[in-house]
Amino acid sequence: MDKISIQLPDGRISCIYIGKYIRHILQYTVGRKMIILTEQKIYELYKQEFPANVPVVRVEGGEANKTLATIGEITGQLIENGIDRESFIVGIGGGIVCDITGFVASIYMRGLRFGFVPTTLLAQVDAGLGGKNGINFAGYKNMLGVFNQPDFVLCDTSALGTLPARELHAGLAEVVKTALIADNDLFVYLEENVDRILNLDEAVVNHLVKRCVEIKASIVKADEREAGERRKLNLGHTFGHAIEKHSNLLHGEAISIGLCIAARISQKLNLLTENDVQRIDNLLITLKLPVKTAVDKALLLDTITKDKKKQNRYIHFILNDGIGKAKTKLLGFDELGQLVNGISYNL
Numbered sequence: 001m002d003k004i005s006i007q008l009p010d011g012r013i014s015c016i017y018i019g020k021y022i023r024h025i026l027q028y029t030v031g032r033k034m035i036i037l038t039e040q041k042i043y044e045l046y047k048q049e050f051p052a053n054v055p056v057v058r059v060e061g062g063e064a065n066k067t068l069a070t071i072g073e074i075t076g077q078l079i080e081n082g083i084d085r086e087s088f089i090v091g092i093g094g095g096i097v098c099d100i101t102g103f104v105a106s107i108y109m110r111g112l113r114f115g116f117v118p119t120t121l122l123a124q125v126d127a128g129l130g131g132k133n134g135i136n137f138a139g140y141k142n143m144l145g146v147f148n149q150p151d152f153v154l155c156d157t158s159a160l161g162t163l164p165a166r167e168l169h170a171g172l173a174e175v176v177k178t179a180l181i182a183d184n185d186l187f188v189y190l191e192e193n194v195d196r197i198l199n200l201d202e203a204v205v206n207h208l209v210k211r212c213v214e215i216k217a218s219i220v221k222a223d224e225r226e227a228g229e230r231r232k233l234n235l236g237h238t239f240g241h242a243i244e245k246h247s248n249l250l251h252g253e254a255i256s257i258g259l260c261i262a263a264r265i266s267q268k269l270n271l272l273t274e275n276d277v278q279r280i281d282n283l284l285i286t287l288k289l290p291v292k293t294a295v296d297k298a299l300l301l302d303t304i305t306k307d308k309k310k311q312n313r314y315i316h317f318i319l320n321d322g323i324g325k326a327k328t329k330l331l332g333f334d335e336l337g338q339l340v341n342g343i344s345y346n347l
């Protein structure tokens with residue numbers, strides 16, 4: 001079992017455990033009254049692992065349910081169960097459940113302590129870490145949210161065994177992203193262990209999750225509010241988000257294509273070689289991820305530049321700087337357009 005601790009600015013410590021099981025949660029709620037928040041599907045799969053005599057609030061999964069209406073329903077159930085500021089909320093599920101849990105725990109009675117048991121690879125290496133907890137509003141993703149860190153995150157990698165293969169592969173895109181921004185050794189490890197990864201070899205998966213947690217924790221520690229260093233975690237996400245919007249792809253699948261586009265733009269700027277770009281494509285392909293899209297370039301650019309959350313005519317674009325390093329470049333929309341028009345990634 002690995003443990004990674006993050007010292008928070010307010011003096012608290014947030015601990016991330018890798019290789020522990022759902023049934024161990026009682027050890028981490030420090031004797032407080034606990035309530036579990038989970039998704040119906042996860043409850044059906046794992047209820048035998050949930051501690052006995054702990055109330056469970058179940059929500060429907062899916063992005064469409066990451067809303068204020070769900071928060072309202074949960075709040076009602078917290079009140080009914082006598083949850084107060086001394087209680088503890090544990091969210092067990094994917095990124096959706098983690099986001100909802102962190103959000104409701106931060107506003108219920110002005111905030112109570114909470115923990116996550118992320119059950120998707122994406123949530124173990126990304127969504128469950130970093131203290132961002134958001135919900136959707138009026139069709140805008142993560143429009144309402146808070147920065148707040150859980151007391152603990154317990155990554156039960158054995159839970160990945162029931163994850164649909166497509167969801168597993170999508171999570172691997174964030175692992176590749178993490179390697180690309182911060183760890184050449186991890187990138188090579190991924191290249192050398194594709195079969196063991198896809199077969200969920202416990203030691204290999206635990207290693208991947210551990211390295212991603214270490215890297216995200218160190219980046220978040222340096223820049224909790226995304227003023228600089230943390231932006232690097234958005235590698236592949238400028239185009240990835242736009243592709244996600246115009247396709248039926250999962251987030252990680254769209255990010256995979258976004259990583260390929262960012263790699264080609266980096267190559268244009270002499271920050272990656274042709275061989276590096278090929279290695280990135282090949283790794284993503286062997287991990288069963290898409291690397292091309294039929295979505296029109298002009299449409300993607302239009303989506304990026306019209307993003308309602310942006311006010312200026314430029315973006316902080318994340319570039320590769322060799323494999324295992326990234327850098328931020330302020331790119332004007334015109335410059336971005338020229339760069340994109342000079343590369344090929346369409347089907």
Ligand SMILES: NC(=O)c1ccc[n+]([C@@H]2O[C@H](COP(=O)([O-])OP(=O)(O)OC[C@H]3O[C@@H](n4cnc5c(N)ncnc54)[C@H](O)[C@@H]3O)[C@@H](O)[C@H]2O)c1
Pocket residue numbers: 039041042045061062063066093094095096097099119120121122123126127128129130131132133134142159160161162163164167251
């Ligand atoms: N807060 C952050 O920093 C952050 C970062 C990245 C993503 N996110 C958010 O995370 C969400 C996506 O997370 P996700 O990909 O985990 O999606 P998700 O929570 O919807 O889970 C994906 C699917 O897998 C199922 N599932 C989960 N665990 C399972 C298991 N062990 N076995 C079988 N099925 C299982 C779920 O029912 C769901 O159908 C998005 O809403 C995104 O905005 C947040």
Ligand SMILES: [Zn+2]
Pocket residue numbers: 126174237251255
């Ligand atoms: Zn992402």
